[in-house]
Amino acid sequence: MTIIDTADPDQVLPTPSHTVGPFYGYALPFPGGEEVAPLGHPDTITVHGRVLDGAGDPLPDALIELWGPRPDGTVPRVDGSLRRDPATGGHLGRNGVEFTGWGRSQTDAGGHWYARTLRPGARGRNAPYLGVCVFARGLLVHLFTRIYLPGDDAALAADPLLARVGDRRDTLIAGAEPDGTYRFDIRLQGEGETVFLEFQ
Amino acid sequence: MTLTQQDIDQEIAAERAAYDKRVADGAPVEHHPRRAYAPYRSSVLRHPKQPLVTIDTSKDPEMVELHSPAFGERDITEIDSDLTRQHTGEPIGERITVSGRLLDRHGRPVRGQLIEIWQANSAGRYAHRREQHDAPLDPNFTGVGRTLTDADGRYRFTTIQPGPYPWRNHVGAWRPAHIHFSVFGTAFAQRLVTQMYFPNDPLFPYDPILQSVTDEAARQRLVATYDHSLSVPEFSLGYHWDIVLDGPAATWTEEGR
Numbered sequence: 001m002t003i004i005d006t007a008d009p010d011q012v013l014p015t016p017s018h019t020v021g022p023f024y025g026y027a028l029p030f031p032g033g034e035e036v037a038p039l040g041h042p043d044t045i046t047v048h049g050r051v052l053d054g055a056g057d058p059l060p061d062a063l064i065e066l067w068g069p070r071p072d073g074t075v076p077r078v079d080g081s082l083r084r085d086p087a088t089g090g091h092l093g094r095n096g097v098e099f100t101g102w103g104r105s106q107t108d109a110g111g112h113w114y115a116r117t118l119r120p121g122a123r124g125r126n127a128p129y130l131g132v133c134v135f136a137r138g139l140l141v142h143l144f145t146r147i148y149l150p151g152d153d154a155a156l157a158a159d160p161l162l163a164r165v166g167d168r169r170d171t172l173i174a175g176a177e178p179d180g181t182y183r184f185d186i187r188l189q190g191e192g193e194t195v196f197l198e199f200q
Numbered sequence: 201m202t203l204t205q206q207d208i209d210q211e212i213a214a215e216r217a218a219y220d221k222r223v224a225d226g227a228p229v230e231h232h233p234r235r236a237y238a239p240y241r242s243s244v245l246r247h248p249k250q251p252l253v254t255i256d257t258s259k260d261p262e263m264v265e266l267h268s269p270a271f272g273e274r275d276i277t278e279i280d281s282d283l284t285r286q287h288t289g290e291p292i293g294e295r296i297t298v299s300g301r302l303l304d305r306h307g308r309p310v311r312g313q314l315i316e317i318w319q320a321n322s323a324g325r326y327a328h329r330r331e332q333h334d335a336p337l338d339p340n341f342t343g344v345g346r347t348l349t350d351a352d353g354r355y356r357f358t359t360i361q362p363g364p365y366p367w368r369n370h371v372g373a374w375r376p377a378h379i380h381f382s383v384f385g386t387a388f389a390q391r392l393v394t395q396m397y398f399p400n401d402p403l404f405p406y407d408p409i410l411q412s413v414t415d416e417a418a419r420q421r422l423v424a425t426y427d428h429s430l431s432v433p434e435f436s437l438g439y440h441w442d443i444v445l446d447g448p449a450a451t452w453t454e455e456g457r
């Protein structure tokens with residue numbers, strides 16, 4: 001029964017997750033989805049990497065969502081990520097001024113994705129990170145992980161999650177490349193498997 | 201070796217028996233599929249083998265995953281929720297109205313959030329480049345919609361009844377008719393992508409994707425209810441489908457933190 005009586009807590013049970021399937025490509029990705037940073041912003045970083053399966057093969061049909069705070073650690077409450085054109089029904093793209101904090105990238109045929117966003121600020125006792133949600137054909141429930149940025153060793157050492165995951169912490173810390181670019185591969189299974197998270 | 205429906209049926213039955221035994225032995229009800237569900241062959245190399253690391257959100261109210269991206273009137277156009285009006289002509293097929301409420305685990309409405317849908321046309325064909333199924337495309341139907349939930353958490357789409365379609369999991373694999381949903385909650389940790397099915401579809405028992413939800417009651421929550429009060433006279437048949445987001449709700453506290 002899917003008419004839920006909210007007066008009866010026993011009826012308010014979660015709707016099960018399902019795979020995004022292979023055919024979301026004309027529906028979910030949108031122009032400028034990966035260009036989260038306002039144009040020319042000095043705190044812009046590029047994060048990129050590949051999504052790999054248990055055989056080490058890249059996924060050409062994965063979708064990555066990023067969600068992060070502003071450089072000062074505050075969380076945006078700004079819409080306009082997928083601004084639409086009321087005349088054509090097409091996408092206008094972001095306005096290049098406002099920062100929504102949220103982006104969506106799809107992997108290319110080589111399993112590679114990227115996004116340009118703002119360097120996240122620290123919140124609470126956590127080292128700065130970007131929240132990540134991974135969807136793919138074959139993945140029945142999406143996977144959450146985090147991209148921590150290298151550089152501030154003291155902040156990373158004090159981070160509660162990184163402290164818990166032992167020698168798997170390196171899977172959560174991006175690799176530094178020149179010009180504000182960071183590499184973050186996502187391994188769904190096998191050697192070097194990325195740490196994935198469950199929020200309770 | 202060619203994989204037949206009978207092979208998949210046996211695997212589905214074995215997974216179901218294993219789940220029933222777990223529950224009989226005191227394990228909790230599973231509301232979601234296990235990511236490792238071999239009857240759905242694409243899952244085999246695409247699920248983590250390490251246990252997920254659990255994060256207790258009550259211990260860290262600052263985490264960004266307790267907040268959600270915001271969407272607004274700029275992100276949709278007025279007819280995005282009517283998939284029958286996105287082209288110059290009328291799409292082929294049976295018009296349907298799909299409506300329901302978006303709720304959190306406490307039964308509270310999720311207001312002003314984005315719901316995206318996509319689906320095959322009435323012939324079972326997606327408007328997708330990689331789609332190989334040779335059923336006809338419909339020039340008047342793309343099969344993509346978006347809307348924002350209202351003050352009661354309610355959403356409403358007008359669309360075309362999608363057709364079932366074959367896929368290559370095993371010989372003779374057909375997906376029951378479904379609409380894909382992508383939903384945001386008040387917290388990023390509530391993110392959900394799922395599929396809505398139609399009542400009494402004879403393909404249900406054969407489909408490893410639906411059957412990946414091994415709990416019978418949970419599976420039923422993916423099936424919309426025919427609702428005559430949503431049917432529009434002389435126009436469409438109505439289906440009611442409420443969505444309950446799992447995961448911790450946002451704290452609804454202050455702006456900008």
Ligand SMILES: [Fe+3]
Nearest residue numbers: 021023378380
């Ligand atoms: Fe589908």
